[in-house]
Amino acid sequence: MSAMSTAKTLLAEALALPEGDLPANARIGAIEQWDSLAHTRILLALEERLGAPLDAEEAIAIESLEDIAALLVRRG
Amino acid sequence: MxxxxxxxxxxxxxxxxxxxxxxxxxxxxxxxxxxxxxxxxxxxxxxxxxxxxxxxxxxxxxxxxxxxxxxxxxxxxxxxxxxxxxxxxxxxxxxxxxxxxxxxxxxxxxxxxxxxxxxxxxxxxxxxxxxxxxxxxxxxxxxxxxxxxxxxxxxxxxxxxxxxxxxxxxxxxxxxxxxxxxxxxxxxxxxxxxxxxxxxxxxxxxxxxxxxxxxxxxxxxxxxxxxxxxxxxxxxxxxxxxxxxxxxxxxxxxxxxxxxxxxxxxxxxxxxxxxxxxxxxxxxxxxxxxxxxxxxxxxxxxxxxxxxxxxxxxxxxxxxxxxxxxxxxxxxxxxxxxxxxxxxxxxxxxxxxxxxxxRAKDEINRAGFKVQPAEIDMLLDSHPSIAEACVFGLPDAASGEMVAAAIKLAPNASEDAASLRDWCLKRLRREATPERWFFVDEIPKTSRGKVSRDNVRNALIKKP
Missing domain, CATH: 3.40.50.12780 (ANL, N-terminal domain)
Known part of the structure; x- marks a missing residue:
């Protein structure tokens, strides 16, 4: 599975949206469901997937679907 | 004073x-x-x-x-x-x-x-x-x-x-x-x-x-x-x-x-x-x-x-x-x-x-904000396409509990999670609006024919 498709699954689950409804340019502020609780859900899901806590710089850098995929590539 | x-x-x-x-x-x-x-x-x-x-x-x-x-x-x-x-x-x-x-x-x-x-x-x-x-x-x-x-x-x-x-x-x-x-x-x-x-x-x-x-x-x-x-x-x-x-x-x-x-x-x-x-x-x-x-x-x-x-x-x-x-x-x-x-x-x-x-009471605690599931049941029951609804709390690492709903649709109804959420948001504050929707053929009942939110949650969590 590519990092982008993993990121899509993870984000769709955190936002409780069907994957098909996620635009490729999904980002915080542009999707109504992406609120602060959903954001925490994304960070927790990433930590679970990576098996390690995110450091502050990594966590702060997460703002979009692309950022999630990029992090998965870097840490994958 | x-x-x-x-x-x-x-x-x-x-x-x-x-x-x-x-x-x-x-x-x-x-x-x-x-x-x-x-x-x-x-x-x-x-x-x-x-x-x-x-x-x-x-x-x-x-x-x-x-x-x-x-x-x-x-x-x-x-x-x-x-x-x-x-x-x-x-x-x-x-x-x-x-x-x-x-x-x-x-x-x-x-x-x-x-x-x-x-x-x-x-x-x-x-x-x-x-x-x-x-x-x-x-x-x-x-x-x-x-x-x-x-x-x-x-x-x-x-x-x-x-x-x-x-x-x-x-x-x-x-x-x-x-x-x-x-x-x-x-x-x-x-x-x-x-x-x-x-x-x-x-x-x-x-x-x-x-x-x-x-x-x-x-x-x-x-x-x-x-x-x-x-x-x-x-x-x-x-x-x-x-x-x-x-x-x-x-x-x-x-x-x-x-x-x-x-x-x-x-x-x-x-x-x-x-x-x-x-x-x-x-x-x-x-x-x-x-x-x-x-x-x-x-x-x-x-x-x-x-x-x-x-x-x-x-x-x-x-x-x-x-x-x-x-x-x-x-x-x-x-x-x-x-x-x-x-x-x-x-x-x-x-x-x-x-x-x-x-907890013994029937309440959902979403990030500290209390949601009474019975009143959301009542709202959902007033939707013409919903035959029966049961709202319950679902464990969530970010918010403690999120609001979830099990929905039995009326025959021939074509609602989905997005359309029900939109309908709710016009009538219900956002923090109480269900975030997870489960569409079921029947809402599980106890042996006495009553709805138990714990039973509904347990039945739905077990499914993948």
Whole structure:
């Protein structure tokens, strides 16, 4: 599975949206469901997937679907 | 009620940009109170305040109290239909909106002597449909709670407080804001959500914050997104309104470098009634320490109340509510012989320390905000395409519990999660709108044919 498709699954689950409804340019502020609780859900899901806590710089850098995929590539 | 506002602290409102020292607050309250009196507000009258979280909110609240009247503080995020429903139920004389809006709703005279036992605050924990649940707190209950909180925390620690919570519920209003403000401490009102979590460390440093209170979910975010404060001003942090794990408790203590208290409080008891501090206790799941004033006990299975053992937590506290507004049915169910039955399960040890272990009441706790599933069931049942609905709490690492709904659609209905969510958002505040939707052929029933939310949750969680 590519990092982008993993990121899509993870984000769709955190936002409780069907994957098909996620635009490729999904980002915080542009999707109504992406609120602060959903954001925490994304960070927790990433930590679970990576098996390690995110450091502050990594966590702060997460703002979009692309950022999630990029992090998965870097840490994958 | 006479309010010694000249001894209150200052309000720094970073949301609207208004900052008042106690003199300016006194002037604003005086002007507003005169206006309310001219509009006929007097002891026994109720005023609905439909805005919140700003310096002007506190001016409105204190002005209402100066008139000896009760303030029903409504969630500003209520939908129009929810607001209408709550206002129709609490029959306010006046409705105060943002930007100084004032609407007179009824002109029945309410002139009579004021008493400490008159209603001061009405806080709603439901309101979408039917007769809402409004907790009535007297002036006496609030004064008692403020005094007990201030005695427990200390005036020096309350010198400068960061308000991280909304002002329409007890934890935010009474605990986080009024406790420091009436002790002479300054309160700093800031925008919430992600900006607060990201900027928490620097906000604490910038405003020399000594005290703050919040819910666990803010810390889940802040510990990941914000650098630690550097100046060491923080003396004490409260956490409440939702279960705090021992692991998160320890991490917060490490991040803040100060005393962290896991508090227990309920709207019905005018917020905190006790807490366990890292000063005296190692972080332990569910540990909430001894009561700050009054007595805590447990109601055992045979219905007797004991101050040692396990059962439903019951409390006698000076800050107990007078009851639920015009809902004696609900009030008699939870108040007996001066004991308030909290609906939480727990145990009390020989030293009087309480530990919460679970919940008996039918309530969803979403990031500290309580959602009554029955009223959402009722709303969903009114949807023409829904044959039956059951709303329940689903465990969630970010919010503790999220609101979920099991839906049996009517034959030939074509609704999906997105269309039902849109329909709800027009009628239901966002925080109570289900985030997860399960479409089922039948809502699982007990052997007696009843719907049990626990059964529904368990049946649906097991499915992949």
């Amino acid at each position: 006479f309010l010694p506002i000249d001894r209150f602290g200052a309000i720094l409102d970073k949301t609207s940009g208004v900052s008042w020292n106690s003199k300016a607050l006194e002037a604003a309250v005086g002007a507003r109170a005169a206006e309310l009196k001219r509009s006929g507000l007097a002891p026994g009258g109720t005023t609905a305040i439909t805005h919140g979280g700003t310096a002007h909110f506190f001016a409105d609240l204190f002005a209402v109290w100066s008139c000896g009247a009760a303030a029903a503080c409504l969630d500003p995020a209520l939908t129009a239909s929810e607001r209408e429903n709550v206002i129709a139920f609490c029959k306010p004389k006046l409705v105060l909106g943002e930007k100084g809006d004032l609407a007179a709703k009824n002109n029945e005279p309410t002139q009579r002597n004021w008493s400490l036992d008159d209603a001061a605050l009405i806080l709603f924990t439901s309101g979408t449909t039917g007769a809402p649940k409004g907790v009535v707190l007297s002036f006496r209950a609030i004064l008692a709670r403020l005094a007990l909180n201030q005695y427990e925390i200390g005036h020096e620690t309350l010198a400068r407080a960061l308000v991280t919570l909304p002002t329409h519920f007890g934890h935010g209003l009474i605990g986080n804001a009024l406790t420091p403000l009436t002790a002479g401490g300054d309160i700093v009102l800031v925008p919430r959500g992600l900006p607060l979590a990201q900027g928490l460390g620097s906000l604490i440093d910038e405003h020399a914050i000594t005290f703050m209170s919040s819910v666990p979910s803010l810390w889940q975010m802040a510990l990941r997104l914000s650098p630690q404060p550097k100046t060491g001003t923080l003396k004490r942090v409260h956490i409440g309104s939702a279960p705090l794990s021992a692991a998160l408790w320890s991490r917060i203590a490490e991040w803040t470098g100060c005393e962290v208290v896991n508090c227990y409080g309920i709207t019905e008891t005018a917020n905190w009634i006790g807490g366990a501090s890292t000063r005296n206790h190692a972080p332990t799941d569910g540990l909430i320490g001894r009561p700050w004033g009054g007595t805590a006990g447990v109601k055992t299975e045979d219905g007797t109340i004991r101050t040692l053992g396990a059962g439903e937590v019951v409390v006698q506290t000076p800050s107990l509510m007078s009851g639920y507004l015009d809902r004696s049915d609900l009030t008699t169910a939870v108040l007996r012989d001066g004991w308030y039955a909290t609906g939480d399960l727990g145990e009390v040890d020989a030293d009087g320390n309480m530990r919460l272990t679970g």
